[in-house]
Amino acid sequence: MKKRLISAAILAASLVTSANAADYVVDDKGAHAAINFKVKHLGYSWLTGRFNVFDGKFSYDEKNIESSKISINIDPNSIDSNHAERDKHLRSGDFLDVSKFKTAKFESTKIVDKGNGKLAITGDFTMHGVTKSIVIDAEKIGAGDDPWGGYRAGFSGTTKIAMKDFGFKMDFGDVLLDLHVEGIRQ
Numbered sequence: 708m709k710k711r712l713i714s715a716a717i718l719a720a721s722l723v724t725s726a727n728a729a730d731y732v733v734d735d736k737g738a739h740a741a742i743n744f745k746v747k748h749l750g751y752s753w754l755t756g757r758f759n760v761f762d763g764k765f766s767y768d769e770k771n772i773e774s775s776k777i778s779i780n781i782d783p784n785s786i787d788s789n790h791a792e793r794d795k796h797l798r799s800g801d802f803l804d805v806s807k808f809k810t811a812k813f814e815s816t817k818i819v820d821k822g823n824g825k826l827a828i829t830g831d832f833t834m835h836g837v838t839k840s841i842v843i844d845a846e847k848i849g850a851g852d853d854p855w856g857g858y859r860a861g862f863s864g865t866t867k868i869a870m871k872d873f874g875f876k877m878d879f880g881d882v883l884l885d886l887h888v889e890g891i892r893q
Contacts, residue, residue, distance in 0.1 A: 765890055
């Protein structure tokens with residue numbers, strides 16, 4: 708009898724814990740998410756742009772943030788620097804080589820609650836056929852009911868990657884990434 712009570716208590720505790728976690732799909736269709744970048748152009752100015760096509764999902768548990776997870780898929784062919792000829796060059800073998808590397812991906816491996824809505828999200832980032840661990844400094848922006856009867860949560864974050872770490876033929880140094888993610892609870 709005692710073993711049954713302990714088993715029931717453990718099961719109840721795990722159900723309560725998992726009930727706090729919520730799964731979200733990134734709202735890439737409603738333009739409520741963005742993956743922006745900037746990189747120095749020849750050391751003279753900033754080149755800015757974005758990736759227009761990506762998707763992802765995340766699980767967020769406010770009571771146990773360390774158990775949260777995020778996964779994002781990026782189509783490198785969707786790079787958009789607001790200049791068609793430059794975008795063609797960025798898609799070439801000098802940079803993204805999109806004919807060979809059709810996808811980029813971020814998969815979280817650890818999330819640390821830094822307090823006051825601040826998070827450190829560590830994960831594996833794969834681009835140009837190379838996977839490196841990166842840390843995204845993130846912040847919870849807010850969460851709540853939306854006008855369409857759903858529930859949303861939003862975060863923003865920044866990180867930087869070194870072009871040389873990902874094997875690009877041309878290297879202009881660090882790429883600064885500015886990330887905005889709004890998810891719709893499932």
